[in-house]
Amino acid sequence: MKKILLGISMVLVLALWGCATTGDLEQMQAREKMIDAKADQAIQDAQAAKAAANAAQLKADAAAA
Numbered sequence: 001m002k003k004i005l006l007g008i009s010m011v012l013v014l015a016l017w018g019c020a021t022t023g024d025l026e027q028m029q030a031r032e033k034m035i036d037a038k039a040d041q042a043i044q045d046a047q048a049a050k051a052a053a054n055a056a057q058l059k060a061d062a063a064a065a
Helices: 001-017 023-064
Strands: none
Touching: none
């Protein structure tokens, strides 16, 4: 009987401990927004670098011609 009660208690503790709270969900959403913002910034930086590289290539081509 004690083993059954212990088993049920462990299942309940794990079930309650594994549930996400509203605060947890808000933190996850905040992290997701921060990651999205960083990804957007990285894309913009990459596009700017590509534009600068293209401009440098055009100058090099013009100088070589």
